[in-house]
Every structure is written in C-alpha cells, then in structure tokens.
Amino acid sequence: MKRFLKNLVTKTNKLPVDEQISKRTFISFLFFGAIQATGIVAFLKLKNQPLDGGLRGGIQEPLRKGLNINEKIFGSSFSHGKLAKEYPVSEAVKEARVNGDVGVGDDFEAGDWKLYVTRNAGDMLNITLDEIRRLPKTEVIYNFKCIEGWSEISWWGGVRFSDFMEHFKLSTEAASQYVGLMTPDEEYYVGIDMPSAMHAQTILCYEHNGKPLPASHGYPLRLIIPVKYGIKSIKRIGSMYFDNEKPSDYWAERGYDYYSGL
Ligand SMILES: Nc1nc2c(c(=O)[nH]1)N[C@H]1C(S)=C(S)[C@@H](COP(=O)(O)O)O[C@H]1N2
Ligand SMILES: [Mo]
Secondary structure: OHHHHHHHHHHHHHOOHHHHHHHHHHHHHHHHHHHHHHHHHHHHHHHOOOEOOOOOOOOEHHHHHHHHHHHHHHOOOOOOOOOOOEOOHHHOOOOOOOOOOOOOOOOOOHHHOOEEEEOOOOOEEEEOHHHHHOOOOEEEEEEEEOOOOOEEEEEEEEEEHHHHHHHOOOHHHHOOOEEEEEOOOOOOEEEEEHHHHOOOOOEEEEEEOOEEOOHHHOOOOEEEOOOEOHHHOOOOOOEEEEEOOOOOOOOHHHOOOOOOEO
C-alpha cells in the first residue's frame, strides 16, 4: 500500500501540470476515503459489541470501559472535605419539584416503618423514626441537581449520616468502602462510596422546608447527598448494608456513572 502510494506520487510529479492536478485530486480522494472507511468500520465494530452487565439496557463494553476509567479518576473527587455551596432559606423553593417514583408506591404502611441496618457481623438493627429524630439535627440548603438537566435550591433537614453511624456504634461498618441503601420494596437502590456518605453535608433526611418530609419526597426517611446528582438521593429508605464491593445501583445498571459526583 505504502509503495503503491509512493509510486503514484513520484509518477504524478513527472506529469504535465493539469494531469498532476487531476492525479492529486484522485490521491486525496483515496486518502480521505480511507479515513472515512476507518471511521465507519470502528462505528460498526462498537455497535456490535456486547452490552455491559445490566439486566435492562446498558451500554457497549468499550464505552463502559471508558466510563470505568472516568469513575476511577473522578470517583471520590468530592469526598475530601470540599463543601457544596449553601444558600439562605429565602432562596429555597417553597415546594421542591418531585421526580422519580420508583420504590415509592402506595402499598406502604408508614406506621410499620423501621430502618433495617444489617451490620457486618450479620445481625440487624431496627431503628424507629423517633430514635432518628432524637439525634442532633443538621439542615442543608443547596442546589439540588438532577441528571436530567434541572436544578433548584431546596431545604432539607435530618441527621448527618456520620452522626448516625457514630450514635449506633457502626464504626466497623464505616470502615467498609460502600454503603448500600434500598427502598422497603427493594425497587430502588443506590450504592454510595463511604467517603461521600460520611461527608459533612450528607444527611438521613426527615424534613423538607422545616416540616416532616412529604410522602412524595420520601417520607419517612430519605438520603440527601449534596455532593452527588439527585439519582443518589434515594427516597423512602427501608434498609441499609455495608460492603467493600459496589452495592447494586439502580441508575448505574442503566448506564449512568456509578459515583455521579458533582
Ligand atoms: N425511591 C426513589 N428515590 C429516588 C428516585 C426514585 O425514582 N425512587 N429518583 C431520584 C431522582 S432521579 C431524583 S432527581 C430525586 C428527586 O427527588 P425529589 O422528588 O424529592 O425532588 O430523587 C431520587 N431518588
Ligand atoms: Mo434525577
């Protein structure tokens, strides 16, 4: 191929000018054609790659590999003490937008609710809302960002995840790399890297605008994690567990970045 092109070029240089021009046009046609073909072949190759793990949907494996590299680089980029910007109450919306209702259906007895925490030893704590409300309260007013492209400043109150862990003596668990959270029906679930969970603005939230959390926003208890996109702020938490492997994550299984950090 190389020799063929070289010959073509040398021969062309010996031709009269007008013929040189048309030959050169022909050569560049070959050259750009080859570039285009390479692109098409690469695209078809990618299109035919198997999809990555997820049950429903997913993305092509080479793309997933790229994402995994991004995750390694950006994974806990926000966890090193940097705070999300906070705002005065006057800037918070009166009624936060409701988005996403997976795992928050009507077949739910709020009165029976308890938070089930599986400890690393295998036993389980059942914690009532009253017990959680008695812990020191932390409020956060921040710009809540949904991956779909909207954001709004909203006001939330609850107990710091780190205070909760300390109060219930979950220090062994806090040494795990991840915490997994699920709705009571296990339809929605997230995995959070421990540094982000232990971040000073991450709360187990039971209040919105100074009042009990409305059902639509995840009553009785939700996560508010300002260092991540909204997908990680799971509503209506039913259970919690700890792991050194990434816990299953509803939106990561559908192709979104596992860490979804901001
Ligand atoms: N249980 C549950 N939690 C969820 C969701 C969901 O579908 N189910 N959606 C997430 C998404 S995509 C966003 S943007 C926020 C929205 O929270 P809000 O309805 O309180 O505004 O909840 C997150 N938590
Ligand atoms: Mo979202």
